[in-house]
Amino acid sequence: MMDPWLRQRALSRVTVGWCVLSTVVGLPLAARGDAFWRAFGRQQVGWAAVDAGVVVVADALRRRRMRRGNPYAPATLQRERRTLRRVLAANAVADALYVAGGVWLWRASPDRPGRAGAGAGIVVQGAFLCVHDTFHALRA
Template sequence: MNDNFFAFQYHALKPLERWGAGSVIGGAVLSLLPGFWRHFGLQAISWGAIDWLLAIAGRRQALLKAEDLVAGDLDESAAHAAAERMRTILLVNAGLDLLYIGAGLWLLRAAGDRADRRGMGAGILVQGLFLLLFDSILAAEINRRWIPPSP
């Protein structure tokens, strides 16, 4: 099972699931506070819920495909193609993460005295930074472990 890309994917998505759940819980607490923290918390809830749901769906799909690979219903070429697709998705997402970070920074700067807008910008910035790290590190790991070097 160590050489099973789908088993790797299943485990690799666990940090995203934890981040998402933690963001929802932490955001719910922060949203009870006024101003900056309320809007920071609302961003955490929104982004966290999406991350959490994507991670759960991705982990479930990976588990099913890992079982199919072990059972012989999928072959290694399907696993290789899935690794390449996931790496591509992660790299595109990393580019989008840079846009999120930029948008969060812009909103922080443009907000002036509006604590709600600064909280929103900071919330977007934090989520974008995490996602950039997660997507970049996971794409590099997939590239290192699952994508053979070009001749």
């Protein structure tokens, strides 16, 4: 049976890795002169910052919940699994909406490279998060 506490830690590690990759790719692009790539890079760095903040808050909340009573009591484990699945499923839906919004922004802005680049950046981030959240929701 899946340990929800370990699954949450694994989620955090993967997300932090994605944040590092997004920042490493995004910073040089954000410094470019080309408006499309500059906006794309800024999206990567911005999403990395937000995702890192989510990891910090989620980890703090996880640690707090683990301090309440016995974190490995069957009822606690069942509740954590159910909550984790629900949160990840809701996130996956939101991620799909981010992708759709990014595609719209990208395609609706052929004469505005900055907006198109921002849209493309949203698509990349939303797509990763959608796959990430869906995968972990199914495993939870």
